[in-house]
Amino acid sequence: MAHTSMSFAVQASYLIATLLLIVGLKRMSSPRTARNGMLMAGVGMLLATVVTFAYLPGIYRLASSAAEQQGAWWHRLILIVIAITVGGIPAWWSGRRVPLTEMPQMVAIYNGLGGGAAAAIAAVELYSGRAYLGSLAFPVIAVIGALVGAIGLGGSIIAFLKLQGLMGSPRIIARNFINGVLAIILLALTIASIFPHSASYAHLSVDSLVGIFLIVSLLFGILITLPIGGADMPVVISTYNACIGLAVGFEGFVLQNPAMIIAGMIVGAAGTLLTVLMAKAMNRSFFNIWLSGFGDVKAAEAAGGVQQVMKSMDPSDAAATMAYSEDVIVVPGYGLAAAQAQHKLWEFVQMLQKKGVRVRFAIHPVAGRMPGHMSVLLAEAGVPYDLIFDLEEINSDFATADVALVIGANDVVNPAARTDKSSPIYGMPILNADQARQVMVIKRGRGAGFSGIENQLFFGDNTQMIFGDAQGVISKMIQALKEL
Amino acid sequence: MMTGFVALYIFMIAAIAGYEIISRVPVILHTPLMSGSNFVHGIVLVGAMVVMAEARGPLELTVGFIGVVMATSNVVGGYVSTERMLEMFKSKKENA
Numbered sequence: 001m002a003h004t005s006m007s008f009a010v011q012a013s014y015l016i017a018t019l020l021l022i023v024g025l026k027r028m029s030s031p032r033t034a035r036n037g038m039l040m041a042g043v044g045m046l047l048a049t050v051v052t053f054a055y056l057p058g059i060y061r062l063a064s065s066a067a068e069q070q071g072a073w074w075h076r077l078i079l080i081v082i083a084i085t086v087g088g089i090p091a092w093w094s095g096r097r098v099p100l101t102e103m104p105q106m107v108a109i110y111n112g113l114g115g116g117a118a119a120a121i122a123a124v125e126l127y128s129g130r131a132y133l134g135s136l137a138f139p140v141i142a143v144i145g146a147l148v149g150a151i152g153l154g155g156s157i158i159a160f161l162k163l164q165g166l167m168g169s170p171r172i173i174a175r176n177f178i179n180g181v182l183a184i185i186l187l188a189l190t191i192a193s194i195f196p197h198s199a200s201y202a203h204l205s206v207d208s209l210v211g212i213f214l215i216v217s218l219l220f221g222i223l224i225t226l227p228i229g230g231a232d233m234p235v236v237i238s239t240y241n242a243c244i245g246l247a248v249g250f251e252g253f254v255l256q257n258p259a260m261i262i263a264g265m266i267v268g269a270a271g272t273l274l275t276v277l278m279a280k281a282m283n284r285s286f287f288n289i290w291l292s293g294f295g296d297v298k299a300a301e302a303a304g305g306v307q308q309v310m311k312s313m314d315p316s317d318a319a320a321t322m323a324y325s326e327d328v329i330v331v332p333g334y335g336l337a338a339a340q341a342q343h344k345l346w347e348f349v350q351m352l353q354k355k356g357v358r359v360r361f362a363i364h365p366v367a368g369r370m371p372g373h374m375s376v377l378l379a380e381a382g383v384p385y386d387l388i389f390d391l392e393e394i395n396s397d398f399a400t401a402d403v404a405l406v407i408g409a410n411d412v413v414n415p416a417a418r419t420d421k422s423s424p425i426y427g428m429p430i431l432n433a434d435q436a437r438q439v440m441v442i443k444r445g446r447g448a449g450f451s452g453i454e455n456q457l458f459f460g461d462n463t464q465m466i467f468g469d470a471q472g473v474i475s476k477m478i479q480a481l482k483e484l
Numbered sequence: 485m486m487t488g489f490v491a492l493y494i495f496m497i498a499a500i501a502g503y504e505i506i507s508r509v510p511v512i513l514h515t516p517l518m519s520g521s522n523f524v525h526g527i528v529l530v531g532a533m534v535v536m537a538e539a540r541g542p543l544e545l546t547v548g549f550i551g552v553v554m555a556t557s558n559v560v561g562g563y564v565s566t567e568r569m570l571e572m573f574k575s576k577k578e579n580a
Contacts, residue, residue: 025505025520029513029517030513049529052530053533056537059537076536079536079549080536080552083552083556087553087557092560092564100569104515106565109557113555114522114525114555116554118531124536124551127544207543245521251528255531257530258494259527259530261498263525267525269501270505270506274509274517274521316508316510317510321510484510
């Protein structure tokens with residue numbers, strides 16, 4: 001293979017570039033270092049690209065015959081520059097111009113195109129016959145990478161269209177049957193593409209065989225993504241991101257390019273874990289999302305209407321979210337005092353303040369077990385009075401708060417008091433925690449509170465439950481802030 | 485040339501590294517990190533350029549061309565979008 005003759009300079013640059021990509025990705029996983037990490041990854045990518053570009057004339061000379069070289073290597077170089085311009089300028093423009101709210105679908109499309117590129121690499125290697133020269137591992141890995149990359153491209157296009165609101169979830173007649181048949185055809189095409197001689201039995205050239213294989217893969221990606229609802233698209237995009245990382249790693253093996261192998265595999269593994277974490281944060285099951293492409297779609301609708309679910313959140317995620325918000329209102333209740341967590345809470349709040357977050361305490365008149373109980377407990381822990389507000393003073397501010405952190409309080413934030421005439425607490429003034437952009441509730445268990453009344457707040461769309469003892473949860477949040 | 489087992493070792497170690505890198509990431513970074521790792525697999529551009537340089541005949545050249553176009557979109561779009569998402573962490577950092 002021609003690819004193995006990379007010069008020392010190229011190999012050394014790939015080594016540095018790969019290191020930069022890995023360390024950059026690592027730094028991207030913490031809010032404090034994320035931007036710096038992105039810059040490092042960017043430098044690594046630029047280095048790998050520039051060095052490879054400089055090396056292209058050599059590759060061209062090695063690969064082409066003497067007669068072709070009459071056409072001069074720089075013709076090819078110009079074509080490559082044109083390709084980079086054609087791909088780069090629209091991507092740069094759209095990436096800059098698209099509003100941040102529409103970013104997820106842009107990520108989907110850039111991601112899918114990476115998969116398409118992996119499939120294109122495989123196609124050229126198969127067309128040229130180079131992939132068939134060495135051991136069987138080369139065509140196997142090239143073809144599987146192409147399969148995954150093309151499915152990723154097809155699926156990402158659908159994800160883009162759905163998030164952009166250009167497409168719903170159409171019901172396809174006999175979908176399971178069609179998918180099944182297509183999967184069998186795709187399997188046959190995959191195997192046939194690995195063994196080029198099989199093409200001659202079907203009176204096809206390798207070129208057409210591989211072409212059909214890629215088109216069917218693309219179609220399959222489209223079909224399996226079609227029935228998945230728009231709300232689940234982040235998980236879908238993340239899954240394709242991981243798959244395409246894998247495809248890039250595979251094509252890296254075919255080209256014997258270590259930078260592609262390592263960067264691709266790392267994205268494959270990191271992306272898989274990220275997908276699982278995302279599904280968990282959204283309170284959705286990874287398998288349910290993907291199987292909705294095959295099973296019945298009604299399950300999701302039923303969950304919304306009849307049986308309600310509480311969304312749970314990790315203490316460290318809650319801490320990080322608060323650290324990067326502007327305005328937090330803490331609603332302490334008896335649970336805080338029972339857990340003797342007020343000192344810890346104040347420590348946590350001071351850390352938030354150091355990060356520039358505005359934190360206030362909202363005290364309901366009946367918070368705690370007697371009126372005024374809570375203010376005393378907080379003052380004892382060292383909370384200054386000017387941070388403590390009572391119901392009338394602060395209630396209108398919840399609507400503009402980023403996070404309402406409810407700790408061990410229940411009835412005093414139960415919206416049923418406003419709306420549900422049959423509720424025993426109907427008419428009681430409550431703290432409007434439910435109006436905050438995000439509500440986080442630290443609570444020992446899933447049961448109803450002191451009064452035994454179910455609290456609709458805990459099932460709200462903007463509510464995340466952090467289950468556990470207040471003392472333990474706040475300790476974990478402090479730990480998370482220290483590591484941030 | 486990398487033999488089968490050396491490549492397998494690299495695959496394995498890279499997979500473990502990738503897993504470790506992400507294992508402690510807060511929810512607010514999920515989307516930027518997905519976008520960032522999307523950018524990282526844009527390294528496919530390197531391979532696409534090599535393949536296009538090697539391409540012989542109009543079919544290979546056309547597919548190679550499409551490959552470079554798509555890979556460049558991946559890299560450039562991935563970088564610009566991640567950078568924009570991470571901008572929201574800038575002002576906060578200076579306050580702290």
